[in-house]
Amino acid sequence: MSLKTKKIAIWTSVMIILMIIALGLYYVVAIYKGLDSFSKEQEDSPFYEVKASEENVIEPPKWEGKEPVNILLMGVDARGLKKGEIPRSDSMMVVSLDPVRESIHVLSILRDTYTDIPEHGKNRINTAITHGPKTAMNTVSELLGIPIQFYVYTDFQGFIKLVDAVGGVDFYVEKDMNYESKADNHEYDINLKEGQQHLDGKTALQYVRFRHDAMSDYSRTKRQRELMNAIVEQMKNTTSLVKLPAILEEVSPYIDTNLSVNDMWKLASVGYQSKIESNEQIPPMKLLKETYVGRAAVLAVTNNLHLKEYVRDLLESNPADTVETEQKAVTNEEIHQDK
Incomplete structure (x- = not known):
């Protein structure tokens, strides 16, 4: 090989390495920006109108990264509401991660559970979020007897966007599910057939919303937990990881949280090394x-x-x-x- 050929080979290798580094930096920066956009500030926050009333509410405990951490997930139906109005939570889950045991527990809270709402008397637990996220976290913490460090809040559209962004999920629908929603001009009708199928965002939403059977909300929370597991598994695959910046950009407008990017990195590390140990309804029957x-x-x-x-x-x-x-x-x- 001539000297000139060697130089070309060296410079080609250098350019390839620089391109890989540049691509990696872009990928990291894109992910950081996407994660950072989840935490909404001032008027961008859905809780902008109620945050002033939460000034005296107990702050959530800090998480150092080595002790168990509990995250309150809240999904809401924001259809037909005016700006500044906060809907009751349609679904509530606590995801508990233990870095030492490398375990994950998922607790679905029945939305009609009647309990104390700090500073607001007794009511259904799904009303807690209407008073702000700190109130919701304190309510769940008091009910379960565990600290709640973080919350993640989203609505129907955020759920649809997430499922579509990861390419949908293959899932077994255990029975035919049918329900007409005339009040919404049939936009949120439910029409699913029994069997293995590929659910996109809209059909996945139909599945987790259905509660028009003998067990009503009891069976619905079970379905929500099982489908969430399927979505998590789908997000772990290589295709979804490559698409992560685009996924974050799609769902960001519909999510609010008190998680910092640093917290998210730590949680991602814990979650990757852990496995789901239990998936339970709260309160138990x-x-x-x-x-x-x-x-x-x-x-x-x-x-x-x-x-x-x-x-x-x-x-x-x-x-x-x-x-x-x-x-x-x-x-x-x-x-x-x-x-």
């Missing part, structure tokens, strides 16, 4: 009862202390202990009733 407050149907917790014990044992247990934990909660409740 044996610790709730259907009742009425006035003419409103609500779900009452039969014993708040036992609920906190149930959650604590669940988060600290191994997968094989889950059945034993539930049996313990039931036994405690039976003892309490006997007294």
Whole structure:
């Protein structure tokens, strides 16, 4: 090989390396900007009108990165609302990550659970977010007996955009699901057939919204947890990771959170190394009862202390202990009733 040929080869290699570095930098910067845009400030925040009323609300605890962390996920239906109005949460989940145990627990909170809303009396838990995110976090923290460090808030459109951005999900729909929404001019009708199929954003939303069966919200929260697992798995694949900057850009307008980019990086590291150990409804069936407050149907917790014990044992247990934990909660409740 001549000297001239060697120089060309060297410069070609240098240019390729520089292009790879430039592409990597662009990718990192694009991801950073996308993540940073999730946290809305001032008038861009959906909570701009209520933030002043939360000045005296307890701040969420700090997360150092080594202890368990709990994130409140809230999905809302913002259709037909005016600017500044905050809808009740249509779905609420707590995702608990433990860096030491490398475990993830998902807790779906029934939206009609009747509980104390700090500084606002007793009401259904899905009303807590209308008073602001810190109020919602404190409400869930008091109910479950665990600290809630972060929240993530989105609406129907954000969910649709996310599922479409990751290319949809392959999922088994366990039965035919049909419901007509005349109030929305049939925009949110539900029409799904039983069987394995590819769900896009709109059909995935139909699946997680359906509750017109015998078990109503109980079965709906189970479906929400299972579909969320499928979306998470889809996001882990190589195609979705390459598309991450575009995905973040698509969903950003519909998301608000108190997570900083640094927090997100730490959570991503913990989540990548962890696996989902449990996926549960809160309160469990044996610790709730259907009742009425006035003419409103609500779900009452039969014993708040036992609920906190149930959650604590669940988060600290191994997968094989889950059945034993539930049996313990039931036994405690039976003892309490006997007294």
